Amino acid sequence: MIDLGNFFKSAFTVDNVIFGFDEADLKVLLIKRGEEPYQGKWALPGHFVYSDEDLHSAANRVLEELTGLKNVYLEQVKTFGAVDRHPVGRVITVAYYSLIKIADYNLHASSFAKKAKWHSISKVMDLAFDHAEILDACFQLLKRRVRRRPVGFELLPPKFTLTELQHLYEAILETDLDKRNFRKKILSMNLLVDLNEVQEGVAHRPARLYKFDQQKYQKFLAEGYIFDLSESKKKVVKPRSAG
Amino acid sequence: MIDLGNFFKSAFTVDNVIFGFDEADLKVLLIKRGEEPYQGKWALPGHFVYSDEDLHSAANRVLEELTGLKNVYLEQVKTFGAVDRHPVGRVITVAYYSLIKIADYNLHASSFAKKAKWHSISKVMDLAFDHAEILDACFQLLKRRVRRRPVGFELLPPKFTLTELQHLYEAILETDLDKRNFRKKILSMNLLVDLNEVQEGVAHRPARLYKFDQQKYQKFLAEGYIFDLSESKKKVVKPRSAG
DNA sequence: TCAAAAGTGTTCTTATTACACCCATGG
């Protein structure tokens, strides 16, 4: 039997990739570190997990302290445990991502938040620790999720236009979508409610506003329905027989 | 600034769901615990992670000590960190699953292995710790993976028949597949090599043997090809418009 | 009247499903 005591010398943290969407751009909330290690670098919001706290609660705590938001979409992604990933000791981190409506984000929820800033996902670079790798893993998972589950709506205001929704998908999937096919498909799912309202004060034909019908989705789910929004399998190179 | 020392009092383990396939049955390798806690219960093979060892290495170590196998398909699934999940202290565990060819499994690779036994996935019950939950998460992931990546072949001997392959998919997906459609689809991917050999000693028309062409798959992958074997979306209840 | 984005259908192509009989072997 091994001496268990030797093993109880490590720590674990949660790191949270908080996604937001604004003006056709997918964004992530980062914090400028005020202390060593990696002082002055941008980092994912994260924290040690308390001894009486489970992982999901810790991720929620980090999220709430930073944004003031509770009951937000939050999902575990992957755990990173390279031996030397943290200079202070053996620290593994459990990565989560969350999806928030960027307008709900309250900048002054805490002092912690004063160093926070939204960054366009495409322009993020040079993060502290292994956070670039963590961000990448979370972004890849988001890309997969958004096709098979209706999580995109978590990033939009309660009322949105179809074009906004399409731009959201385009930002996440990093591709262009065909307007007519996109609308045909999303409307055929019968998960959007036409609010019979239109945009106001826009310098063009105002778009109709929709909301996502969460209740109806839950009902469909229970009946075995699978959300699937899979346009653009990119250039699927069809394998050909070859010697 | 918080006192970091308080956090460096926990431990982490890896637990490995080792899948095998035999006689149309998906199996998982479990160990009968010889000591407390949970003495006498079946558990997933797992171990504490050493201080100089990353998570993937630890999972590989557990796998090799138990089976004697190296370079096996291994993927991280999820981390479980309920506060009271381990009676000895705060221990979070990182779950992995691996896929092995059951014939390669060497029962006497270590003393550790003497208490190991293959269990049909459908008959597993009453595991130690939160291992039932872990097993379930890994099985769910395997179901998803097997549709979108050619990982099933990791569970089959190098030469296999199309019926064996179909039975593997049926066991993992827990569904029946249409023989002609399955063959049409898998062969149209051009990822199988017809070895021009047949079964011997079977009391029926002998089946042709195939192997998976890993090299060709890597080439196709690089060209943007996406493996997709998605027959049976079950009864997809098509949502209908409703008040 | 111009600019800007909203909104709308059809055709073509490809993928998926459903389905039944003959074949090769060992016993």
Add this chain to the structure above:
DNA sequence: CCATGGGTGTAATAAGAACACTTTTGA
């Protein structure tokens, strides 16, 4: 010659992809 599983094709349906013009508003 029987039992067992191997092996094969076609027709109907559904889903996906490509594509261009008219409408409504504010400035």
